[in-house]
Amino acid sequence: MRLIKSSIVLFATFILIFSLAACGKSEVQKVRVGEVTHSIFYAPQYVALSEGFFEEEGLEIDLQGTFGGDKTMTALLSDGIDIALVGSETSIYVYAQGATDPVINFAQLTQTDGTFLVSREKVENFSWDQLKGSTFLGQRKGGMPQMVGEFVLNKHGVDPQTDLELIQNIEFANIANAFASGTGDYVQLFEPTASIFEQEGKGHIVASFGKESGHVPYTTFMTKESYIKENKEVVEKFTRAIYKAQKWVETHSAKEVAESIAPYFEDTPIDLIETVVERYKEQGSFATDPILDEEEWNNLQTIMDDAGELPTDVEHGILVNTDIAESVISE
Incomplete structure (x- = not known):
């Protein structure tokens, strides 16, 4: 009788472990990310990939090159990608065209021109x-x-x-x-x-x-407002992975960053990658957190206005969501 009970307990434990493993596996979610270009300028993104920060959050990243702001927005608006890494000015252009599902900036990656x-x-x-x-x-x-x-x-x-x-x-x-x-x-x-x-x-x-x-939201992660509403947990996990990478880049040397992202730049000598990373770190190009603040947003619109390219003035809170980034940072 004791042997039967032990067998039942062992079987139940096996089922529980198997169920938990299966459940964990099903929680992994694929996210399609379109990057406007492939550049060492985006080092924290590649660190998040190479150091497993997205994986830790249960996300599988399908990184695609979209090559150009207009093409990136087209891919996002047509559901070809879920998240875009592109200049914040593109979200203003889309908004000015009367978009019913505006594109929202939720995590900043770079904070200077590159x-x-x-x-x-x-x-x-x-x-x-x-x-x-x-x-x-x-x-x-x-x-x-x-x-x-x-x-x-x-x-x-x-x-x-x-x-x-x-x-x-x-x-x-x-x-x-x-x-x-x-x-x-x-x-x-x-x-x-x-x-x-x-x-x-x-x-x-x-x-x-x-x-x-000066500081400007040069490259940010953005997605459609509807995607955030329907996939808030995914966006939070994505932002958390980016924040981990930003802190990693901030606390590691240019050499260490270069070694981490080298697999994404196979045709570029490692010493050159290190030189470029050092240059960007030295001038503060990599954002140290994902918050796109109001001062940066206003600086962006000043630059657009001076160039005669600002279609309409847009308040910070309309196209920028800082709640997710602030929540992640406060954890």
Whole structure:
């Protein structure tokens, strides 16, 4: 009789363990994330992946390249992706078009511009007024890089419309190749391209747009309002994983960060990744928490307005949800 009871208890325990395992397995949820471009600038996102922070939260991330703000928004609005990593200006453009299901910024990843000014010739004692009379190969009109670029030029007394020849009709993916082929005296580039050009003697980094522009919600995670309502727990878990990664990046060296994200940049030498990470850490480009505050939001709209690209002024609370980030941080 005792043997039978023991067998029953053992069987029940097995069933319980199996059920819990099955239950845990079913809780893993796939989240499709579209990134506007693939860049070391987004290091905390790759740390969240490589260090298993998303996995700890029961999330499986399907990371997709959407390449361009307009394409990223199209993918999000058409349910091709669940969450977008893109500049906050895109949410304002969508809102201004009368969207019935607005796109909400819920977790900030980068807090400065991520581009650098690269000159074709080596420049001694660089000053911004040296751009006057030059040909400047900028970024796509209406995107954050171009708007920040114009904002910084104006800040230093250089009118991008009259003081230089501004080229901004080249596709994002082709800008670096255009400069390498001989177009422009100066170009605005992301890393690691800027450092690669410097190593190869194709250009020289002379200034940082991130240092000059101040804090701005340059790249944030956003999703449709309806997705947050229907998947609030998923968004909370996602934000928690990002916050863990942000603190990890903040407390680890550039070398350690480079080693963590290297699998996502197989064609980039590890020492170059480290150089780029150090540069971004030094200028405070990586947000240390996911909260997009009102001051940053207003700075964004000032930059958009100065560039003539702000379709309508939008209050912080309309397109920004800080409740989720604040809740995660307070845990």
